[in-house]
Amino acid sequence: MKARRIAIPCVLLAALAAIAVPLGALEVTNGMVRLTLHEGIGRFSLAGLGQASGASFTPLLVAQDPRSSMVSILVSDRVIRLGESSDFLEAVEKTATGALFTWTSKQIVVTETFSFIGAPGSDVASGVRVDLQVTNVSEQDLAVAVRYLFDTWLGEASSVHFRTDTVAGLTRELTVTKDERPAYWVSPLADNAEGFGFQCMLSGEGVTVPDRVVFANWKRLSDSAWSYTTSAARTFSQAPYSMNDSAVGQYYDSRPIPRGESVTVTLALGRASPSGLTLQTAATAVAAAAAPGATTAAETTAVEAPAVEAPVETTPVEAPAVEEPAEPTPALDPVTEARTDLASINELLRKIERLLADGSALTAEELAALEHSIAALKERSALYGTGRE
Numbered sequence: 524m525k526a527r528r529i530a531i532p533c534v535l536l537a538a539l540a541a542i543a544v545p546l547g548a549l550e551v552t553n554g555m556v557r558l559t560l561h562e563g564i565g566r567f568s569l570a571g572l573g574q575a576s577g578a579s580f581t582p583l584l585v586a587q588d589p590r591s592s593m594v595s596i597l598v599s600d601r602v603i604r605l606g607e608s609s610d611f612l613e614a615v616e617k618t619a620t621g622a623l624f625t626w627t628s629k630q631i632v633v634t635e636t637f638s639f640i641g642a643p644g645s646d647v648a649s650g651v652r653v654d655l656q657v658t659n660v661s662e663q664d665l666a667v668a669v670r671y672l673f674d675t676w677l678g679e680a681s682s683v684h685f686r687t688d689t690v691a692g693l694t695r696e697l698t699v700t701k702d703e704r705p706a707y708w709v710s711p712l713a714d715n716a717e718g719f720g721f722q723c724m725l726s727g728e729g730v731t732v733p734d735r736v737v738f739a740n741w742k743r744l745s746d747s748a749w750s751y752t753t754s755a756a757r758t759f760s761q762a763p764y765s766m767n768d769s770a771v772g773q774y775y776d777s778r779p780i781p782r783g784e785s786v787t788v789t790l791a792l793g794r795a796s797p798s799g800l801t802l803q804t805a806a807t808a809v810a811a812a813a814a815p816g817a818t819t820a821a822e823t824t825a826v827e828a829p830a831v832e833a834p835v836e837t838t839p840v841e842a843p844a845v846e847e848p849a850e851p852t853p854a855l856d857p858v859t860e861a862r863t864d865l866a867s868i869n870e871l872l873r874k875i876e877r878l879l880a881d882g883s884a885l886t887a888e889e890l891a892a893l894e895h896s897i898a899a900l901k902e903r904s905a906l907y908g909t910g911r912e
Contacts, residue, residue: 554648565606571794650793
């Protein structure tokens, strides 16, 4: 009975995968780094250029499915994966110094701003500055925590998944606290003479120091609701399906946000450099284009690079108007409709995951409800030209 229950959701998941079509992506290239914002799923990808003549861009994070790296926020004991919640309206746009995501809900507005940066003393971009700003637009005070999950891969071909300025190689799970943090961590490309890798700064002027950095198996980190406790006895594998699969979780503990104010977490990450990365904006001109098959993001006028200042900023913001449910709903534009459908798919996937984790037999009513939801989504998928048979 249990085997039958597991097989049924797998069929449903396959049906969902067939209709879950990304809206598109905005690619912005500067110097030795390429930034991609994936519209509709709220994820970003980074790729770095090698030193050798004729070198191509190499993904710095897992590229097969950009959803495996993510940013989550914890608001009033509720975990929200940005890009997956139907409570938020998502927007993506190019800026003069990079690109940004915006997520808007009745309670909070979140912006994730990307600006190109480089190594100290260099005008060539090799990384990005990420400013995640959470603004409280509700009528009450809030507290918000942040977690970044990076799905790394460059070191998985060797025994050394990570290195820091204090540790030559990490081969097992590890938690680093705020007081004992290294200056940075690197996911190094295996057997690469030029030291290519993905680097994340944990200190430096303007960088928000994480309260905890966790090096662990990706599935264990991804499946954890929020916190995860490491064990030195565990490697970066979880049998039977998540073998030699490493990731990093960076935790920024809960910060109070009075109504009308905001808090900002700032990161510096990109192509590894012996001297690290600085938050100074790179001078190289920005070239942007929509990825193949992607929608075109709205461009903005010139914007100055975000100032390096204390993490907490006061930014009065008016709460977005809330329509009464009884009032007629205006027609949505195609992009908004697609975002709504993707949010519905994400919620349905989470429901299936909860049913799988429950361990009990799937009832006829549950199966009928799932099939009805998928049938409705498949019907709506005809609105999108995917080119699939």
